[in-house]
Amino acid sequence: MFLLQSRASCRLRESPEEGKVFTEGMLMNEERGVVPLLLVLHWKHGAGSPLPITPVNATCATRHPCHSNLMNQIRNQLAQLNGSANALFILYYTAQGEPFPNNLDKLCGPNVTDFPPFHANGTEKTRLVELYRIIAYLGASLGNITRDQKVLNPNALSLHSKLNATADIMRGLLSNVLCRLCNKYHVAHVDVAYGPDTSGKDVFQKKKLGCQLLGKYKQVIAVVAQAF
């Protein structure tokens, strides 16, 4: 389902949603299909070292004016993600059945090797770039998890709902971070990497990778939310 590329390069400018400021719950239905498509196009199997950001002199323009209070929006979205991450994690591993809830350290430990780094003490620009990579990574992985769980647990509606809600917020956050990078720092291009595709893996691997990813997400989003 996801195309494999040796290295992913995401041209934010090309995104149909470029420059649009998202707030919580503002996402339109068609956006839900576009973002995964973009992620598909930039799929990279396994760890991918992000490429450097766009040179400063690169042109950067957003299609829509950015919200004046963008950083607050970003902070709120991060807080929202941070607030719901643990519940999503619990909902996920509970839906996977035993022995997941009782072996979280080995089955759901945040052992995601190629997860984009984040340095809380960096400059705002660096942090925003790193946040962009993290959210892009998480968004793609969340798409995989949502797809897998819809097949594996078609009746776990609350899990699906929470996964979708989280993905929605992430898309909004991604757009806001883009706006901020573009407007203030003139960054139009951030190389991103994505986690492993689970479509070809066996069910247990899907469950385990999803659980590890959500465990990592819960851990990272707390740090990121704190940093902003």
Added chain:
Amino acid sequence: MMNISLRLRRPSRMVDGKRMRMTSSFQRLLLTFILLYLMNQVNSQKRGAPRDLKCITNNLQVWDCSWKAPSGAGHGTIYEVCIESRSRSCYQSEKANAKIPALLPGDHEITINRLYDFGNPISKFTLNEKNVSLIPDTPEILNLSADFSTSTLHLKWNDRGSVFPRHLNVIWEVKILRKENTEIIKLVTHNTTVNGKDTVHHWSWASDMPLECTTHSVAIRCYVDDPHFSGRKEWSDWSPLKNISWSPDSQTKVFPQDKVILVGSDITFCCVTQEKVLSAQIGQTNCPLIHLDGENVAIKIHNISVSANSGTNVVFTTEDNIFGTVIFAGYPPDIPQKLNCETYDLKEIICTWNPGRPTALVGPRNTSYTLFESFSGKYVKFKRVEAPTNESYQLLFQMRPNQEIYNFTLNARNPLGRSESTILVNITEKVYPRIPTSIKVKDINSTAVILSWHLPGNFAKIKLLCQIEINKTNAVQELRNVTVRGVENSSYLVAVDQLNPYTVYTFRIRCSAETFWKWSKWSNEKKYLTTEAIPSKGPDTWREWSSDGKNLIIYWKPLPINEANGKILSYNVSCSLDEETQSLSEIPDPQHKAELQLDKNDYIISVVAKNSVGSSPPSKIASMEIPNDDLKVEQAVGMGNGILLTWNYDPSMTCDYVIKWCNSSRAEPCLMDWKKVPSNSTEAVIESDQFRPGVRYNFFLYGCRNQGYQLLRSIIGYIEELAPIVAPNFTVEDTSADSILVRWEDIPVEELRGFLRGYLFYFEKGERDTSKIRGLESGRSDIKVKNITDLSQKTLRIADLQGKTSYHLVLRAYTDGGMGPEKSMFVVTKENSVGLIIAILIPVAVAVIVGVVTSILCYRKREWIKETFYPDIPNPENCKALQFQKSVCEGNSALKTLEMNPCTPNNVEVLETRSAVPKIEDTEIISPVAERPEESSDAEPENHVVVSYCPPVIEEEIPNPGVDEAGGTSQVIYIDVQSMYQPQAKPEEEQESDPVGGAGYKPQMHLPITSTVEDLAADADLDKTAGYRPQANVNTWNLVSPDSPRSTDSNSEIVSFGSPCSINSRQFLIPPKDEDSPKSNGGGWSFTNFFQNKPND
């Protein structure tokens, strides 16, 4: 040989006696040697010839015979094997075996000799097929492959059937080994036949353990089962082992992966790993490990239970990780139940079913359904991957043109199996139309409309049966069935007649095919108002003359909607006399009466109702009433909601009876309502929402002749009687010593609330505050009751009463509705005067007699009485101990010192008897006087009462030499009775207002010894002091000075007994033992006390 040697040694001992026996033994020995020699010769000949001939065959056509070559035979020896039969055939062989064609059953002589070796004997054998062994060639595995996903081994080999001359049964045995070929886990046989040509055979075997778990090896051998072969048949050798192994990568993996199995199955999981596995568990259950090659381990699960949606997790735990797989245990699809195919529109067939038992498999493992139609060969598929499982199961199948019969087969399939269900339907009989929509109504006339609707679908080939539901207010619902021919454009219309004009109707429609299968759902309701028509009847009229008899008031009722047939706009009133009609006025609708000035001619009044379409037929009524002299007023009681009036049939009544009624308390003309009853009726039930229970109504029954009405009956009645709301007002007309005459008044009709049936009169002895007649109905014996049913009686005399006695009288009225409230009165009968006189005279006479007798006795015994009760009292002035410098009676203001000289009273008498216990009030009166002498002076002299004396008790004698020296007086402290038993603190006001302050004797207590001023004041009034000087033991008490404060306010008007000034005073002294008694009376005996003090209760 030993035997021989022994025999050789023994002859020397038996030479003499046994010569003959020695000769025979020798002969035997010789014969033995000869025999041994001969045998050796024979054996030597045999060792030189082929021996031990054995024959086997592997194809039943050639026997491979072999023998043991003679010892002397070397390389290059050629054997000739000959089969001695009719046609002798020989075969030469350089080896010790020879292939000969299979021989027929039976013995065959075989000779084998070495060619070119003439001295050697020829070996002869008898060879039979029974001695030949059939041992097939070792089979060879052509191919061994594995399907890891299904854990199945596929084996392929050649049976080499061409070598066998005929059809034969061949048994193949396959063995499968694991654990590096040390454990045979499967040994199976497989039967085939050979038919003279080589055939490749396939055999598959599904392993209970995933093939990835360990190396599997397979070998094969065979056994030819030829029933015609009489020799020994043996298994071939095992073929070389062929191995199947999975080449693991470096990652640890658990097998099988994502497998779907039947609930209750046994299954083996293995973990292919380089690490040491510590434990394994399925769900939450730990399982024992089965060690395989290397670090690989397996677990075996028996009777696996059904999985959750996300499958059952099987995990293997290593030191720092968990590896696992997911298994989906479920069920094969159940046979689809309640398969039903129908059509909404004859365009599309919808088939629905119930999946039956849940499979517990979801997502890609969920059951897929295929609906196959056998006549057309078309099918549609149903597959859900992510949809919730509670969705209805249905498939749509497009109808084929000109096909009415459909044979559907619904196939259900999942990874564990399949099932199917079939149905054969004539689709024109399974029409379930959709909801009719777009209901429209169009007028035809006031009683008929056209109803049209839209019913989606192509029903051109069938007829539709539709049901029209017609509702109108306050009417029974009506259903009309109509059959319409189906159309392609889905528009239908029908005419609906037999409706009422100007009526709101609600229509709704549902349809089905004429060959009924199901009704469609009801359409939405459509309201419609039919058009107006002329009123069908004239209004119901009545007339009343005004109270002055000059005006006739015409009343009419509004027409009911079903008779008005439209909105009534106005009414035309006209009157006619002798064919001459005069239209009087047009009254607009809301008004339903008209007042006409008429003379006393008998007019016919007509009333006509008009709506927008036209006028109603006139309603006529005569203005004058037909007189009736024989009229009585009757009574009637209703049934709660109405009243039933009956009358006799009167054939002379040609038009409707009229019953009118009104509230009896209303003024004339009184008309609440009226009701017309057909002339052939003899009864009518009058009902009205205006009727109220407990209200009296007048009902008038009119008969009708030629539009003229005659009053037939006048009835007063109640719809329901209630108890009176007030009590009858009654008064006492007359009272004597033994009777009371009571009169009461009528209760107003409005408050009676029913027909009065009587009064109940109760009476009993009792006073106003103490007597209450309770439980009048309980039949108390002391209550007398009189039931007065004669309604004309307005008085009642109650006799046989007691004189001067209070009686409680109660009167209440009652109707059939119950008892009214009661009214009560207390009356005291007059006194009986004769008795009273007797009661007075007798005590007076007795008292006079007693007084006279007492006077006589007293007179005669006056001296004794004087000595006994009134002895002479010694003069205290004669006592030196009490000698003052001047007599206090003389009003000397100077203080007198009490000289404590011995004093012998003239005569002191002490009574030992306990005095009457005084009231506490008496003592309390005294106390404040003693303590507050200055306040005592303020007391009103008129309020002083005589108080008794209470002998003082000396609390303490305080020697006061200084004072004695200064004043020459000794201090004696008195205490009054009150102080002896807890004097009550009284409010100051009470003390001030106490009328006894300063009256009579005042016990001296806590007297201010040096109160000179007071003393002076006291001296001033000394001559007025009338207080008693306490006489007691002079050793224990001292006389308070006469100028004590108490004495100062003594008024001369105060009546005091026993004053020290009065030598005639005489007091009874109360013994000291009574001092502790709080009730001890401080008062002395006197006639005044005798009359004034209340006796102790």
